[in-house]
Amino acid sequence: MSASAQEINNLINQEYKQGFVTELETDTFPIGLDEDVIHKLSKVKNEPEFMLEYRLKAFRHWQTMKSPEWAFVKFDPIDYQAISYYSAPKRKEDGPKSLDEIDPQVLEAYKKLGIPLDEQERLAGIAVDAVFDSVSVATTFKGKLKDAGVIFCPISEALREHPELIKEYLGSVVPHTDNYFAALNAAVFTDGSFVYIPKGVRCPMELSTYFRINAANTGQFERTLIIADEGSHVSYLEGCTAPMRDENQLHAAVVELVAMKDATIKYSTVQNWYPGDKNGLGGIYNFVTKRADCRGDNSKVSWTQVETGSAITWKYPSCVLTGDNAVGEFYSVALTNNYQQADTGTKMIHIGKNTRSTIVSKGISAGKAQNTYRGLVKVLKSAENARNYTQCDSLLVGDQCGAHTFPYIEVKQPSAQVEHEATTSKISEDQLFFCQQRGLSAEDAVSMIVNGFCKEVFKELPMEFAVEAQALLGLSLEGSVG
C-alpha cells in the first residue's frame, strides 16, 4: 500500500552525511567570556589596535543587552560562559600558510565534504575559502584573483593587510549595536571571508566559503564582508556543516555586503548545519545577521538561501536600497523536519527612487517542525515609485508541523506598489500515490514534489554550485531536462 501521512514524515529524514568529527590537536581557549578573553583573541589573531577597541566597545554594549524573544522559536537560555570562543587546528608556526602546512586531517575533512583544497583536485572556476572552527585554513586561487585586482582572503588577514578598507566598511552595514547577536559577534568574531572587487571588475570566478564547525563546546562567530566597488560584479556562495553532537552549538554570524554604483552582488547560501536528531537533541543554533547596503544608484544585491540544517535558524538577509533604481532580491528555501525551528525571512528597506525588491520564500515543514516566514517591506517617503513583490509559499508534509507567515508592510510613499501573495499547501496522498503508480519510491516522490515546489528558488543558484549544493543539500535538484 502507498505511504501514509506518518510514513511521509520519515521520508525526508535523510541521514546527516556530514556528521563526522575530525580528531585533531587544537589550540582552544578555555570556556568563558570576559574582556581578558577578547584581549587574548585579538592577540592570537595579531590584530591592529583599533580592532581590539572595536571588540571591547561591542562587548561592553552587548553586556547591556537582552537576548531577543520576539522570534517564533523556543530554546533554553544559552550559557555564554560555557562556550569556548576560539579553537583552531594546531599549526607549527605563524606566517603565510601553504597547503603543505595544513593538517592532513583537515584537508581530509574537506575532501570528505566534497571540497578538495589541493592544487590538482580543487574545483575548477571556483575559489574557496575554508573556515574550520575559528580560523580560515586555506584560500584557493588567491593569485589568479589578485591578477584581476580582486581581494579574497580570510577576514583576519584583511584586518592586518587592508586596515583602511576594514575601518571604512566593517560595521557600516550592521553596527555593533544592531542586535544582541550582532553585538556578541562584533566582540568575539573569529574568521570569515573578506572580498573586495575593484571598480569595473567582473570577478573572474565564483567565490565561496565553507564553514565547518568541528570542535566541541565552541561557538563559531563568522564575520564576512563583501565590497563591490562601482560597476563591479561578484557571485559568492557559502556552505556550512557540523558534526552530530548531543549538545547544541552556537553559530552567530554577521555578514555585511556593500554594493556601490552599478555594482551587483549575488550571495548564495547552502546551509546544512547539523539539525539535531529525530528527538530534537543537539544541533546548531544558527543566529545570523545578514544585510546588504545597496549604496550606489543602480546597484543590485540578490540573496539566495537554501536552509536545510540547524536546530534553530534565526536569519533575515536584508537589503537597504539606498541608491536610486537599486534592486534587492531574496529567494529562500527553508526546510524544517523533526523538531527543527526556523524563523527566517528578509527586510527590504526602500530609500532611493524607483527601487525594486522581490521576495520569493518557500517554506517546507515536516515532522514536528515549525517554519516561520517573517518579512518586512518598508518604503520610506523618499522612495518614489518603489515596488515590491512578495510571494510566500508554505508546504506541509504531514499534519504535526506548522507554517506561519508574518509579513510586515510599512509604506510612507503613496506612489509605491507593494504586492503580497501567500499560499499554504500539503503534499497530498493522491500526489504521492500517483508518483508511486508511475514507479517512483515514496521517498523519490516526496523529494521530487519538494524540488518542484522549490524550483523558482533553485534556479537562482549559480550553475557552478549546483553539484556542491546538491552534495550539501541531500535533496536532489531537478535534472537537466524540463
Place this chain on the structure above:
Amino acid sequence: MLSIKNLTVNVNDKQILKGINLEIKPGEIHAIMGPNGSGKSTLSHILSGKAGYTVTGGSVTYQGKDLLEMAPEIRAREGVFLAFQYPVEIPGVSNIYLLKAALNSIRKHHSQPEVDAMDFLTLVKDKVRLLEMDEKFLYRAVNEGFSGGEKKRNEILQMAILEPKLCILDETDSGLDIDALKIVSEGVNSLRAADRSFVMVTHYQRLLDYIKPDFVHVLAHGQIVKSGGAELALELEEKGYSWVEDSKAAI
C-alpha cells in the same frame, strides 16, 4: 496475466467489493461497465495499490505473484499501470521530468541502464505526435492548468512511454470530446500487443466503438453481475443498467 478470486474489499468498514472474480489473459481487453458508485474505481485502486482500502478476503495473482503483497511502486515497475479517473496536479515538476524519472525507475528495476538522453527525447516526441499533443505540454508542470481532456490524454502519453503489461484505464473516455476520444483510442490501439492486457473502466458504450473489447463485465453493487462479449455493451446501452441490476436481483 491477472487472476482475481473472490475479492472482497472494505472502505471504512463498509463493504464495497463483494466477491469479484475475473481472469485476464495476455493480449485481452476487458471492459468493466457499471453505474456510478458500483466500485469500478475501487477495483482499479486495489489493483494498483492505493492506501485506504482493506482487503477482507480473496486473492489477486499477477504474473504468478501475489499482487496484493507488492508495494505500489513495485507493481508499477512490474508493469501495472493505472490511468487515473482524476489525474492529480504536481506544481513545479515538469511532465518530461516525471516521465524520465518514472521510466528510469522501471528500467532500474529490470537491471537496465538509465535511458540515453537523446533516445528518450526521440521516444517522447514520437509518442507526443501519436497522441497529437503539443510538445509544449512536456515542459509544463504535470497536469497543472490542463483541461480535463488534456489530463486524460497525458495519462495515455505516460502509458505509451512506460509500456506497461497490464493497463487499467479508469474512465479515460469521460471528459473527452469526440475528436480527442478518437485520438486516445488510436493511441491505446497502437499499444495492443500479445503480451499486454487492458482493463477499461467506462460508463459508456461509445469508447468501445473505437476499442473493441474481448469481454464486457457489468459491475453493480460491488459484484460482477453479468459478463459477455462486445455485444453486451450494446445491449446495455439500449436497456440501461437497471436491466442487469434487476437481473441480479432475480438471481
